[in-house]
Amino acid sequence: MRSTAPTAPAQRGIIGEYLHENGLDYPAYGGQYESWIHATEVSKVPNGEHFQTLRVPYEPAIWTLRAHPELAQGPVVVNPYAHIVTFLIPRSARREHWEVPGTRFLRPGVTVEVPPAVAVRCWDIHWLTPPQTHREYTVGDLAAVLTGTPAPPPAPAPAPARVRQPRCRSSAA
DSSP, X not given: OOOOOOOOOOOOXXXXXXXXXXXXXXXXXXXXXXXXXXXXXXXXXXTTTSOEEEEEEHHHHHHHHHHOGGGGGSSEEEETTTTEEEEEEXXXXXXXXXXXXXXXXXXXXXXXXXXXXXXXXXXXXXESSOGGGOOOOOHHHHHHHHHSOOOOOOOOOOOOOOOOOOOOOOOOX
């Protein structure tokens, strides 16, 4: 007669294991993000379904976000590998109302990668702030900030000048 082997415990992923070891749980989401932000994986969402998407080149966007940190409190996705920053704006925003040079208002239906909720300020695609803390910004505010001249990056401090010391020459007799 065979005895039944004990069942193995449910396998957790790396993130699940970390959360379990530290007595944490997956973040709880609410409001408009519940259906399209996944806990631990990138989701692919059609533009226009839950939001409109505005893409801005990486460096000008980072300069702008440093100069206007209040924008970073909204739904902003940073993708350092693709060198873009994506601002998620209300669905009611329309392309014909957007005239900001250097930015790209995506067509409806284009797939947008949305980072997992736990990806905040990391090296891969990430949110600048946790999704459950996002504050809305108006499209007008975003347009006003992006049409202004972004602050240039700080220049590196000049290297200290090297002073040449004269060599002592010994006199040969």
